[in-house]
Amino acid sequence: MGSILIDQLSKTYANRRKVPRGEEDAILCKGDRISVLLDIDLDIRDGEMVCFLGPSGCGKSTLLRIIAGFEAPSEGHVNINGQPVTGPSADHIFVFQHSGLFPWMTVSENVGLGLRHLKSHRDRQEQVQEFIDMVELDGFEQHYPRQLSGGMQRRAELARALAVNPDIMIMDEPFSGLDFLTHMKMREEVVNMHAFIRKTILLVTHNIDDALIMGDRIVILGNCPTRVVMDRTLDFPRPRDFEKSPDLSRLRSELFLLLGVNYAV
Numbered sequence: 001m002g003s004i005l006i007d008q009l010s011k012t013y014a015n016r017r018k019v020p021r022g023e024e025d026a027i028l029c030k031g032d033r034i035s036v037l038l039d040i041d042l043d044i045r046d047g048e049m050v051c052f053l054g055p056s057g058c059g060k061s062t063l064l065r066i067i068a069g070f071e072a073p074s075e076g077h078v079n080i081n082g083q084p085v086t087g088p089s090a091d092h093i094f095v096f097q098h099s100g101l102f103p104w105m106t107v108s109e110n111v112g113l114g115l116r117h118l119k120s121h122r123d124r125q126e127q128v129q130e131f132i133d134m135v136e137l138d139g140f141e142q143h144y145p146r147q148l149s150g151g152m153q154r155r156a157e158l159a160r161a162l163a164v165n166p167d168i169m170i171m172d173e174p175f176s177g178l179d180f181l182t183h184m185k186m187r188e189e190v191v192n193m194h195a196f197i198r199k200t201i202l203l204v205t206h207n208i209d210d211a212l213i214m215g216d217r218i219v220i221l222g223n224c225p226t227r228v229v230m231d232r233t234l235d236f237p238r239p240r241d242f243e244k245s246p247d248l249s250r251l252r253s254e255l256f257l258l259l260g261v262n263y264a265v
């Protein structure tokens with residue numbers, strides 16, 4: 001189960017800047033409170049893939065950190081499966097990270113971390129292999145992360161996440177730094193994985209197309225103090241294709257405009 005209820009959530013930070021960054025900062029003194037998130041309400045269903053979009057610095061990562069229990073909200077609360085979040089939970093949530101693999105462990109050992117509860121070595125190895133095969137890393141079981149390309153490292157991290165079998169997967173810009181083709185392949189892989197495991201996925205991206213191709217739902221956050229400015233369920237069939245779906249293409253232009261880009265290409 002991976003349902004999330006976010007209720008009237010707000011977050012303020014103390015201003016740490018001694019020198020103002022721009023006109024808006026000029027009226028702030030060091031130590032003043034800055035409101036980052038304001039009255040966020042979201043009800044996320046179990047198994048939903050929700051893509052978060054918003055301008056840089058609007059608070060997307062802050063929101064995910066609060067959901068993951070790494071930070072406390074200033075006001076409001078987050079409930080996961082009806083229970084309030086009071087801190088990080090390794091049982092429910094997996095935070096997908098760019099360099100989340102342990103460099104001193106092989107691919108196989110990294111993936112096996114989530115399966116430590118299995119008593120039988122053979123069962124464990126079988127499952128490790130299953131997840132490695134799923135992300136097409138067979139043949140690289142004994143490689144160390146440094147011996148893999150960036151895309152292969154992300155795939156190994158995906159296999160590790162699958163092995164942990166969390167209720168909720170949090171992915172903060174999971175494709176950043178990947179070349180175009182690897183990005184496309186990883187995107188497809190995450191969509192396939194989601195169709196297979198049907199776990200809740202919260203994904204932060206700057207890429208509107210990723211959100212439209214992947215999401216069951218798109219949540220757009222506005223400028224600081226951030227509120228939800230759009231919350232849209234995407235019921236377009238998959239695989240999604242902008243050329244074949246005028247409605248999807250129209251929504252794409254709408255999102256570009258909403259995020260301040262006049263000419264979507």
Ligand SMILES: Nc1ncnc2c1ncn2[C@@H]1O[C@H](COP(=O)(O)OP(=O)(O)OP(=O)(O)O)[C@@H](O)[C@H]1O
Pocket residue numbers: 013014016036054055056057058059060061062063
């Ligand atoms: N620990 C902190 N103390 C003070 N301010 C913080 C802290 N963490 C984040 N902030 C501020 O909160 C705001 C939101 O940051 P956050 O990283 O959540 O934004 P974001 O939308 O994820 O940004 P980006 O898209 O650029 O990654 C920023 O102005 C940032 O400077």
